[in-house]
Amino acid sequence: MKLLQKISPDLNESGTRIISARPEDSERCSEILYGSTLGKRYYPTFSMLKKAVAAGIRNDHFFLAVNGGTICGFIWFTAKGAFALYPYLHIVVVDDHYRKLGIGKKLLDYYEEECLRLGGGLKGRSYLVVSEDNVGAQNLYSSMGYKMVSELPGLFRKGFNEILMTKTILKAGKK
Numbered sequence: 695m696k697l698l699q700k701i702s703p704d705l706n707e708s709g710t711r712i713i714s715a716r717p718e719d720s721e722r723c724s725e726i727l728y729g730s731t732l733g734k735r736y737y738p739t740f741s742m743l744k745k746a747v748a749a750g751i752r753n754d755h756f757f758l759a760v761n762g763g764t765i766c767g768f769i770w771f772t773a774k775g776a777f778a779l780y781p782y783l784h785i786v787v788v789d790d791h792y793r794k795l796g797i798g799k800k801l802l803d804y805y806e807e808e809c810l811r812l813g814g815g816l817k818g819r820s821y822l823v824v825s826e827d828n829v830g831a832q833n834l835y836s837s838m839g840y841k842m843v844s845e846l847p848g849l850f851r852k853g854f855n856e857i858l859m860t861k862t863i864l865k866a867g868k869k
């Protein structure tokens with residue numbers, strides 16, 4: 695079975711599933727996000743982060759990567775968050791214990807399928823913003839076909855520059 699590129703001792707071989715988040719998952723998702731540089735940089739306190747995650751699960755599109763009952767990561771997006779027209783990928787995060795196993799890519803693949811489904815066509819467009827110093831995430835996005843649009847200096851935090859990226863998503867087999 696080759697659902698993950700590599701299997702960590704903590705992951706069972708039945709693979710990782712992507713499922714919708716429920717309100718009761720917000721605590722675990724908040725812990726994962728707060729455990730990342732991203733969470734600590736953009737949310738001043740854990741309680742503010744927890745409120746934001748709970749609202750995201752309630753109001754936005756929010757999916758979990760689950761393996762053997764453990765939530766390993768999640769993806770959070772809005773259907774028309776970019777220019778009130780296109781999907782905007784707000785956050786993708788994987789618990790650092792489970793990184794580099796293909797889970798981030800699996801979440802993004804799922805997101806792209808959702809973009810096509812929500813758009814109801816064979817072609818869609820996605821936008822996201824990534825920190826200038828977040829080389830790991832930039833590599834992931836570039837490897838999946840995202841292109842840089844422009845730099846956005848100090849967009850969320852003074853002194854931290856962001857990069858706007860976009861991708862045209864095509865249904866498999868379409869040009």
Ligand SMILES: CC(C)(COP(=O)(O)OP(=O)(O)OC[C@H]1O[C@@H](n2cnc3c(N)ncnc32)[C@H](O)[C@@H]1OP(=O)(O)O)[C@@H](O)C(=O)NCCC(=O)NCCS
Binds near residue numbers: 786828831
């Ligand atoms: C970005 C993130 C989601 C990637 O998750 P992941 O499960 O480790 O990613 P994957 O294992 O699916 O990686 C797929 C590819 O992305 C690239 N990549 C991922 N992390 C990388 C890193 N730290 N450095 C370099 N390349 C990286 C590689 O090309 C990798 O393919 P390879 O393993 O065949 O070389 C994870 O590192 C994370 O949660 N970071 C903190 C939160 C964050 O910054 N999110 C993005 C901004 S919203």
